Amino acid sequence: MKTFQICLFVYYCLAFSFHLSNGTLSQSDKKAKKQQINKNVKTGPDAKSVYSKGLVTTKINGKNDILDHYENYFQDTEFNNFDGTILGYVTPWNSHGYDVAKLFSGKKLNLISPVWLHLQIDGESAYKIGGLHDKDSKWMHKLRKNGSKIVPRILFDQWMAKDYVKLFTESSRIGQITKLLVDLCISHEFDGLTLEVWNQLGGQARPELRRVISDLSDGLKKAGKLVIVVIPPPLYHNDVKGMIDDEDLDRMSDSVDFFSLMTYDYSSPQRPGPNSPIEWVRKCVETLDPNAYHRSQILLGLNFYGYDYTSEGGNPLVIELSLDYTLGVFN
Numbered sequence: 001m002k003t004f005q006i007c008l009f010v011y012y013c014l015a016f017s018f019h020l021s022n023g024t025l026s027q028s029d030k031k032a033k034k035q036q037i038n039k040n041v042k043t044g045p046d047a048k049s050v051y052s053k054g055l056v057t058t059k060i061n062g063k064n065d066i067l068d069h070y071e072n073y074f075q076d077t078e079f080n081n082f083d084g085t086i087l088g089y090v091t092p093w094n095s096h097g098y099d100v101a102k103l104f105s106g107k108k109l110n111l112i113s114p115v116w117l118h119l120q121i122d123g124e125s126a127y128k129i130g131g132l133h134d135k136d137s138k139w140m141h142k143l144r145k146n147g148s149k150i151v152p153r154i155l156f157d158q159w160m161a162k163d164y165v166k167l168f169t170e171s172s173r174i175g176q177i178t179k180l181l182v183d184l185c186i187s188h189e190f191d192g193l194t195l196e197v198w199n200q201l202g203g204q205a206r207p208e209l210r211r212v213i214s215d216l217s218d219g220l221k222k223a224g225k226l227v228i229v230v231i232p233p234p235l236y237h238n239d240v241k242g243m244i245d246d247e248d249l250d251r252m253s254d255s256v257d258f259f260s261l262m263t264y265d266y267s268s269p270q271r272p273g274p275n276s277p278i279e280w281v282r283k284c285v286e287t288l289d290p291n292a293y294h295r296s297q298i299l300l301g302l303n304f305y306g307y308d309y310t311s312e313g314g315n316p317l318v319i320e321l322s323l324d325y326t327l328g329v330f331n
Contacts, residue, residue: 040068045075078107087111087299098139106147113194118157149191151226156197168208178219185225192226199232203243210251217255228258234287246288253294264303272309
């Protein structure tokens with residue numbers, strides 16, 4: 001991927017935990033299965049890197065290469081092979097991610113985005129921030145001391161179509177939200193914000209949405225804050241067009257610091273297949289930035305999970321695997 005000169009975005013690298021879900025197992029069966037899986041698992045720091053252990057390969061053996069090493073990482077947690085920016089998310093459904101964020105913060109994880117915040121409608125003409133009760137100031141202090149910047153994800157939560165119409169047609173609302181977000185960052189010592197709003201409209205009103213994102217971003221950047229915008233892939237299966245294109249990215253690029261590109265979940269239970277085929281990932285980047293003007297702003301989403309598809313649907317695969325430890329892949 002170096003030919004793209006892109007940054008790296010580790011999708012939910014600090015958050016996900018997968019559980020056995022193939023059929024119904026009794027408690028004794030589950031215990032036996034877990035003991036069998038964990039029999040050869042290496043845990044904790046290791047003096048050998050994944051390169052010296054021969055784990056960086058195009059021919060991966062799931063059992064020996066992944067299941068035996070997923071809790072193992074290179075002991076020099078400050079060593080980094082990647083010169084670009086790395087963003088990691090910490091999500092509420094795996095509290096262990098908070099510990100892993102501290103372990104790999106700084107040299108490995110430049111930006112950390114805890115999934116805490118919501119921008120909510122408050123009455124007819126006001127807005128409010130939800131989720132601040134999840135904020136952990138001591139944890140933030142440790143990350144910042146290690147050199148990471150805190151850029152919480154903020155979701156435009158439970159907005160109706162009429163709420164977006166008001167936002168697009170009443171310019172004072174953009175100023176109101178901008179002030180709210182700037183004050184939020186200053187009051188709570190956030191280094192910036194990760195805005196998740198593009199998917200909420202299903203690809204509708206894109207020019208209006210570009211303008212809102214650019215105006216909000218300009219206001220945050222004037223206050224010295226970073227802005228990351230979560231964006232969907234521009235292409236899906238069989239090159240079906242997505243909800244964003246190269247014009248959208250180009251129009252927002254001067255205002256936004258980084259774009260968090262969701263290059264995963266290519267397949268589904270209705271259309272089983274690979275989760276993130278490399279050629280599709282490559283095509284997504286080239287489609288969004290055909291002239292390579294903005295590659296340094298694209299944080300490429302990498303998944304560390306798979307799906308087991310059945311006639312009844314699909315489930316995440318397979319063990320209690322936290323993506324935090326798979327960061328050792330980059331050593």
